[in-house]
Amino acid sequence: MPVKSSNNTTANRFARAGYNTIVKRNSVFLTTIFVSAFAMEMAFDSISDRIWDNINKGRQWKDIAHKYE
Amino acid sequence: MFRLSAQTTRQAVQRIAVQARYQSTQASAPLKAKNTAMVAAGVATAGAIAYLTMETVDANMLADGLHAPVLPWDHKKPLATFDHAAVRRGYQVYKEVCAACHSLDRIAWRNLVGVSHTENEVKAMAEENEYTDGPNDVGDMFQRPGKLSDYMPRPYANEEQARAGNAGALPPDLSLMIKARHGGADYVYSLLTGYQDPPAGIEIREGLNFNPYFPGGAIGMARVLYDGLVEYEDGTPATTSQMAKDVTVFLSWAAEPEMDDRKKMGMKAVTMLAILTGLSVYLKRHKWASMKTRKILYNPPTPKKH
Incomplete structure (x- = not known):
């Protein structure tokens, strides 16, 4: 419920746009939740995999496998 | 609370008794609960005495x-x-x-x-x-x-x-x-x-x-x-x-063939929990902000003059 006093601030305009596009229809809301969960998971995994491989550069099998194939 | 602790104690005593039974070389029939507790107490006492009389400093490296x-x-x-x-x-x-x-x-x-x-x-x-x-x-x-x-x-x-x-x-x-x-x-x-x-x-x-x-x-x-x-x-x-x-x-x-995966999962889990901790701290402060910034005054009722 938009508050009258802060009707025209930028933040309020963004909040209203977000509410109208995402939250208003339940089907859209649920889809957004599921899609963003998958997206976040994939992003988190690939970022942490990259960090892990960077920490362990040259130690893992995939770093030395090319020598033996 | 008392019941909970009594239950835990009983479980611990039974565990000791089970260990004692397995350590014994003779095959023994399952003991009754009363005997179990007594055996356990005996084992615990003997163990405590052995522990107390043990030499505490031992440098026999050979x-x-x-x-x-x-x-x-x-x-x-x-x-x-x-x-x-x-x-x-x-x-x-x-x-x-x-x-x-x-x-x-x-x-x-x-x-x-x-x-x-x-x-x-x-x-x-x-x-x-x-x-x-x-x-x-x-x-x-x-x-x-x-x-x-x-x-x-x-x-x-x-x-x-x-x-x-x-x-x-x-x-x-x-x-x-x-x-x-x-x-x-x-x-x-x-x-x-x-x-x-x-x-x-x-x-x-x-x-x-x-x-x-x-x-x-x-x-x-x-x-x-x-x-x-x-x-x-x-x-x-x-x-x-x-x-x-x-x-x-x-x-x-x-x-430990699983060590590499285990450590990687550990890193991910700790990162995720740190993020969630941060979020929950923020949420708590957000929700409590109105309470924390509220000024509460208590005006005691003034006694009526007779």
Whole structure:
């Protein structure tokens, strides 16, 4: 419920746009939740995999496998 | 609260009693609950007396084995995987040296794939060994070359054969050796590199060898690692300490093949929990902001004048 006093601030305009596009229809809301969960998971995994491989550069099998194939 | 603690105590007492029953050499019928508690109390008392009268300072390094120094293994760092090149070299040392006497029962050929060797290499290594399989359709067992799913071949068929081949001493299985010994990797490394002449005054029986890291000092296994014993394919100089280090890393992997994945999952879990902690702290402060910034005044009712 938009508050009258802060009707025209930028933040309020963004909040209203977000509410109208995402939250208003339940089907859209649920889809957004599921899609963003998958997206976040994939992003988190690939970022942490990259960090892990960077920490362990040259130690893992995939770093030395090319020598033996 | 009292009931909860009484229950916990009862469970602990029963656990001790169960242990006592298993430690006993006689087969005993299941005890009644009342007797169980009394036996447990007896065991606990005896244990407490034994603990209190025990010598608290004990520097008998010969009997207990010299404590292995703590070595800076890099695979023990919280975010480090095994050095898989070292695992590969260590497998070579195991195969060429240790496997003559020691089994590695819990490692199958397939476990090496993608860890220290390619699939084709492991298939070729497995096929060099004969395995008994069967029965076939007429009921006979037959010999076939090894497959990826086979476990590492054992040097001896059974314990008796192993003892007979080693002057009565049983070479232990190495699958979980790093977890099975006090000191773990440090102990194995120190033992492999710690062979020396017995100090003055210590007699070592024929067929045994002196090693200060081995409890008792007299070990059936002789020193096996000498400089240049194996030839590493990656050109690493095969010094005694290098081979001991590599085979210890290999055995550390054999004891904990899941370590790399476990640490990676740990890193992800800690990161995720840190993010969620931050979010929940923010949410709490957000929700409580109106309460925390509210000024609460209490005006006591003024007594009415009579």
